[in-house]
Amino acid sequence: MTTTPGTPGTPGAPAPRTTWVDGAAGSGFDVDHLPYGVFARSGERPRVAVRIGDQVLDLSVVAAADMVDTHALFDQPTLNPFMAAGPAVWDSVRAWVTGLLTDETERDLVEPALAPVDSVTMLMPFEVGDYVDFYASEHHASNVGRMFRPDSEPLLPNWKNLPVGYHGRSGTVVVSGTDVVRPCGQRKAPADDLPTYGPSQRLDIEAELGFVVGVPSAMGERVATADFARHTFGVVGLNDWSARDIQAWEYVPLGPFLGKSFATTVSAWVTPLAALSAAWTELPGQDDPPVLDYLEVDGPAGLDIDIEVVLDGEVVARPPYRTMYWSPAQMLAHTTVNGASLRTGDLWGSGTVSGTERDQRGSLLELSWGGKEPFTAAGRERTFLEDGDEVTLRYSAPGALGGRITLGEVTGRVLPAR
Amino acid sequence: MTTTPGTPGTPGAPAPRTTWVDGAAGSGFDVDHLPYGVFARSGERPRVAVRIGDQVLDLSVVAAADMVDTHALFDQPTLNPFMAAGPAVWDSVRAWVTGLLTDETERDLVEPALAPVDSVTMLMPFEVGDYVDFYASEHHASNVGRMFRPDSEPLLPNWKNLPVGYHGRSGTVVVSGTDVVRPCGQRKAPADDLPTYGPSQRLDIEAELGFVVGVPSAMGERVATADFARHTFGVVGLNDWSARDIQAWEYVPLGPFLGKSFATTVSAWVTPLAALSAAWTELPGQDDPPVLDYLEVDGPAGLDIDIEVVLDGEVVARPPYRTMYWSPAQMLAHTTVNGASLRTGDLWGSGTVSGTERDQRGSLLELSWGGKEPFTAAGRERTFLEDGDEVTLRYSAPGALGGRITLGEVTGRVLPAR
Numbered sequence A, B: 001m002t003t004t005p006g007t008p009g010t011p012g013a014p015a016p017r018t019t020w021v022d023g024a025a026g027s028g029f030d031v032d033h034l035p036y037g038v039f040a041r042s043g044e045r046p047r048v049a050v051r052i053g054d055q056v057l058d059l060s061v062v063a064a065a066d067m068v069d070t071h072a073l074f075d076q077p078t079l080n081p082f083m084a085a086g087p088a089v090w091d092s093v094r095a096w097v098t099g100l101l102t103d104e105t106e107r108d109l110v111e112p113a114l115a116p117v118d119s120v121t122m123l124m125p126f127e128v129g130d131y132v133d134f135y136a137s138e139h140h141a142s143n144v145g146r147m148f149r150p151d152s153e154p155l156l157p158n159w160k161n162l163p164v165g166y167h168g169r170s171g172t173v174v175v176s177g178t179d180v181v182r183p184c185g186q187r188k189a190p191a192d193d194l195p196t197y198g199p200s201q202r203l204d205i206e207a208e209l210g211f212v213v214g215v216p217s218a219m220g221e222r223v224a225t226a227d228f229a230r231h232t233f234g235v236v237g238l239n240d241w242s243a244r245d246i247q248a249w250e251y252v253p254l255g256p257f258l259g260k261s262f263a264t265t266v267s268a269w270v271t272p273l274a275a276l277s278a279a280w281t282e283l284p285g286q287d288d289p290p291v292l293d294y295l296e297v298d299g300p301a302g303l304d305i306d307i308e309v310v311l312d313g314e315v316v317a318r319p320p321y322r323t324m325y326w327s328p329a330q331m332l333a334h335t336t337v338n339g340a341s342l343r344t345g346d347l348w349g350s351g352t353v354s355g356t357e358r359d360q361r362g363s364l365l366e367l368s369w370g371g372k373e374p375f376t377a378a379g380r381e382r383t384f385l386e387d388g389d390e391v392t393l394r395y396s397a398p399g400a401l402g403g404r405i406t407l408g409e410v411t412g413r414v415l416p417a418r
Helices: A059-065 A080-084 A087-102 A104-113 A138-148 A225-231 A244-250 A328-336 B059-065 B080-084 B087-102 B104-113 B138-148 B225-231 B244-250 B328-336
Strands: A036-040 A047-052 A055-058 A114-116 A121-123 A131-134 A165-168 A173-175 A184-187 A196-199 A207-213 A232-239 A264-266 A306-311 A314-317 A347-349 A375-377 A380-382 A390-398 A404-415 B036-040 B047-052 B055-058 B114-116 B121-123 B131-134 B165-168 B173-175 B184-187 B196-199 B207-213 B232-239 B264-266 B306-311 B314-317 B347-349 B375-377 B380-382 B390-398 B404-415
Touching (some): A055 A087, A087 A104, A104 A114, A165 A328, A207 A328, A225 A328, A264 A404, A314 A375, A328 A347, B055 B059, B059 B104, B131 B328, B225 B328, B328 B347
Parallel strands (some): A173 A264
Antiparallel strands (some): A055 A114, A232 A264, A390 A404, B036 B047, B055 B114, B184 B196, B207 B232, B207 B347, B306 B314, B306 B390, B375 B380
């Protein structure tokens, strides 16, 4: 039997308190959240920050001023050194930051290191090692199966035995706010004899959650589900942009390649696992078939995170992460069960999050049922993405203070093909 | 129309001359080869070397002594800075090294920087960005199709229209000589109801050639086939270790994952494109169907490289690279046609190299026809790899001096599952 760390009561998690920072109390960025990111101001080198309310707290400045022994971890252009430092450091930094932001006597120390989030540029928060994308929503996988293989069982035989996943392109993982150029490539309609080259006509999004590895593992080693929180630093929002026409033509037999590799967007803010202590929830169920031993989890291994898919300012779907079949701890254990090593910065996506209802589907492919059932957003009929469309994914979860925390959003605009 | 660079007469390629280094003339490591690697000696930091005969030439030492302005590129633990410097630097360094090794008056400068290759440890020569594996041999893809889909056409409809490929795990690319632990995972025989967990029983190799990116490209940019040699630094031997039972169960619909991700081995020596000037050859033919414009190549775009697959000391196959359907320039153009960027250190494998004959097959899957037709090596019947087996891939190509160059070999031993 294994236990799932990251559940309420994680050792070292600070007790909830009240912040003195104006406007932060009760916001999605109160002291029960404290996500990390990397920011830059013109003429200054990038540094690590934590977000409180509508402000960024420059950790490199405040850690040096407070003579914190880990201050060098924050005067860095990525979170990787801090992420690699491991859970004891993550916990002590979180406790220290919580103290700074809740103890009014620290105001003189902290205030010079605060800046409005609108006054800085948020950068890609970590250097990505390997990027793996899973397919962990039963409703998403079933919807896709129904569309693409209407005469067969929607789920393939392996789907409930293992979290199906594949490697994506880590070099094209970009930070929220980056424009996405419509990709070109080969696509072939079933009625055509030969493929043609041109801009994708079925450009799509996939609303996912991403998980970021902090502590590496050695080749030949396996990471048990119970060791999830020892290796996983935190969570990002993730949009797995997809060109369905390119993907449909290329993907047999070795899987998606150019239909995905042009861009994957992650949020600028990484929510540490400690901020999700109130969000753990039971998985929907894995009894038929039961999972193999190495995939067993004990206790609440799912996450109760709400997602909103916003297209040109209008919410078009609300995928519920709690409906996901496979847990993040299972995805990590599966990734390493063959002895594959982990590196700091490895990123895995959950796969598209889709619930049972039409307005809970996390892709336009599903929302428009393969383009056959247009839906309305911002006053217009929609199927796939049009040039100029802006997509934003918003995420929220129960916080430890009784309200909700706002995870890093993911936004991007579609530019015409070049 | 496009032209294929890397063909004979590349500007800046030094004229063949005779080396003064004992034993190097006429060997596979004469001055028409000069591959690059990274070596270490006990107590010293890793540095960049070039190989001449049975010796390594420490480029950091000789470049500093000779006051070469690019000497800092060689006092490095990886080839990445040198690879990123681009073709003009690659050409001038090659011309300079050729001069040192052919001009007897340079002996006093060079000899202190030479060391027997057996006296140093060769390290992973570059930091891998993204790793993509292709499937570019028609004979290999057809063999696999015949085995796995006996009632259909061996090649899927997309295969001759695009170089099928997928992303692999860059974090588990290791240097020649690294032992490979037999991976565990899920596998299910067709007759079984449920999968089981355990060591792979169908562990295999794939004899491939690898190509390494030097010069990066921006997101949204495409690299034309004609720009292949502007971005590609060189070539490595590559063994894409494969667990066929794990792969067969997991790979639908998103492609191979754990069946491949436990290890990929590359040679310690990277052969620069300039050393392959005599190896370019015509592709076997791409007339039916003709390729789309962005995949067109002009002139000899294939490589006449011979491979030997050695199992426990005995050559069991001789896959001929010249039979590959898709050229490396086409694989690179395809990788970027959707605007995906390149990074220095990106690596792509050709896919298993197999010729028309049984003894030209580059995997044990094909050599033993799915395990049904055992073959003999070192006096024993074989199908898939057994614990303790040692596999070595050897590569050679025509050199510019009229003999053959010996590309970096790839070796690895199978350790029992843990």
